Amino acid sequence: MRRTLIAYFAVLLAGLSCLALAAETSVSLPAPNAVLFGLHEAPVTVIEPHRSTALKPVEVTYKGFPAVPLLDALLGTQWRSGEALIGFEAKDGYLSMIPAAQLLRYPAYLVYARADGDDFSLETPPLNNRVPLGPWYLVWDNVLHSNLQADGATYWPYQVEKIGLVSAPSKAKLFPAMLPERYRDGAALTEKYCLSCHQVNGVGGRKMPIDLGQWTANQSFARFATWVLDPSGKNPLTAMPPLAPERPASERQLMARQIYGYLRAIGALDK
Ligand code: HEC
Numbered sequence: 151m152r153r154t155l156i157a158y159f160a161v162l163l164a165g166l167s168c169l170a171l172a173a174e175t176s177v178s179l180p181a182p183n184a185v186l187f188g189l190h191e192a193p194v195t196v197i198e199p200h201r202s203t204a205l206k207p208v209e210v211t212y213k214g215f216p217a218v219p220l221l222d223a224l225l226g227t228q229w230r231s232g233e234a235l236i237g238f239e240a241k242d243g244y245l246s247m248i249p250a251a252q253l254l255r256y257p258a259y260l261v262y263a264r265a266d267g268d269d270f271s272l273e274t275p276p277l278n279n280r281v282p283l284g285p286w287y288l289v290w291d292n293v294l295h296s297n298l299q300a301d302g303a304t305y306w307p308y309q310v311e312k313i314g315l316v317s318a319p320s321k322a323k324l325f326p327a328m329l330p331e332r333y334r335d336g337a338a339l340t341e342k343y344c345l346s347c348h349q350v351n352g353v354g355g356r357k358m359p360i361d362l363g364q365w366t367a368n369q370s371f372a373r374f375a376t377w378v379l380d381p382s383g384k385n386p387l388t389a390m391p392p393l394a395p396e397r398p399a400s401e402r403q404l405m406a407r408q409i410y411g412y413l414r415a416i417g418a419l420d421k
Contacts (some may be wrong), residue, residue, distance in 0.1 A: 155338070171284070175225065175314050176237065176239065176255065176312045176314025176315075177224050177312060177347050178312050179241040179260070179285065179311060180314060181285065181378050182262030182263070182286065184285065186220065186223075187220070187223040187255070189216070189220065190398050191215055192213070192214075192215070192216070192259075193213050193226070194211065194212055194213070194214065194261065194289060194291060194386065195210070195211045196210060196290065196292055197209055197292050197299060198210040198272075199228045199299070199303040199305070199306060200272050200303050201272070201273075207299075207405050209293070211264065211265040211266065212259070212261035212262075212263065212265060212287070213261060213262070213392075214259045214260050214261030214286075214287075215260055216258075216298040217253055217259055217260050218253065218254065218258075218313040220260055221236065221313065224313060225258060225313070225314075225315060228315075229250055229315055230250055231250070232250075233249070233251075234249070234250040234254060234315055234316070235247045235248065235250070235315070236248050236249075236313060236314070236315060236316070237251055237312075237313065237314045237342075238310045238312075238317050239310065239311060239313070239315055240307055240308065240310055240311065241307065241309045241313040242356045242357055244309075244346050244357045245355035245356070246288070246305060246307035246346050247276070247341055247345055248288075252305070255289065256290055256387070258288055258290050259290075259291070259396065260286045260287070260288055261288075262285060263284075270282065270284050270287075271283055276387055276388070277387070282309065284308075284309065285311060286307070286308075286311070287308040287309075288306060288307050288308075288310060288410055289304040290305070299396070300396055300397065301396070302396045303391075304342060305345070314324050316353070320352075320353045323350070323352065323353050324337055324340075324345075324416075325337050325369070326355055328419055329415060330415070333411060333412040334414075335412075336359075336408035336409050336410075336412025336413070336415075337369075337412050339405055339409050340412055343393055344362060344409065348360055348362045349365065350414070353393070357389070358389075362414040362417075363417030363419075364416075365413075366410060366413035366417050367412050367413075367417035367418060371407070374406070375403070375406045378392075379392060379393055379406055380392060393406060
């Protein structure tokens with residue numbers, strides 16, 4: 151009996167460690183507080199992508215800390231090097247993997263409250279449920295850098311509890327050496343738009359941890375594209391967002407093709 155229990159726990163532990171994908175070097179964020187690591191909080195005004203439309207931008211001012219020095223304090227400066235991906239993990243398993251280069255190029259802030267003291271929450275589709283944004287929410291200065299508005303809410307993870315470096319071996323699983331270079335763009339798009347919830351070769355989020363390579367291997371582009379471009383047409387209550395809704399239809403089609411091409415290719419390698 152004891153042996154079975156031990157075996158059971160071993161399996162459980164193995165399961166946990168492979169689920170906690172960015173966990174090798176992941177750390178819990180400290181509780182929000184006005185002074186962290188000697189950094190002082192500052193207000194940051196953004197065009198809130200979860201509430202804005204192209205015709206009606208909504209500005210919100212949050213308070214928090216610039217992400218770069220906070221990451222330095224939590225991860226050491228090694229996160230800045232090379233091709234690193236920084237994982238921002240939320241309570242529900244959502245994992246936003248953001249290239250270090252993006253964080254070094256554009257001003258991002260980890261915020262924990264609204265400057266006006268209003269509720270730190272958002273209404274989310276499809277039912278406009280109110281969800282809390284805390285403990286931490288990553289926002290970008292898309293007022294100063296208006297080109298960021300084209301990415302909408304991608305890279306704006308909320309309910310963030312942990313951050314970590316996605317290790318080089320994990321990253322390598324997303325682009326095995328056998329995969330032809332022409333799939334690079336598709337791989338980058340998949341990382342950006344899909345792996346916060348889904349996985350490829352065990353790498354990605356846990357919100358809906360299906361393996362997209364395997365799923366795509368037996369599916370037509372048409373079926374794939376309906377899911378990706380119009381998920382609420384498949385399931386009106388789905389938690390899956392449409393791919394890059396801010397972008398023109400022709401560009402979205404092309405993005406879907408590139409993602410599909412990459413997923414088919416990597417799915418075929420598994421066999
Ligand atoms: C915010 C999380 C999230 C993101 C980002 C996301 N999905 Fe999903 N996806 C889901 C959820 C949740 C479902 C479960 C189906 C439902 O809600 O009806 C799903 C379902 C699917 C399905 C159908 C699976 C099945 O069993 O029928 C496919 C295919 C899929 N997603 C592909 C993608 C691709 C490709 C991307 C990137 C372009 C993506 N998803 C981005 C959350 C997400």
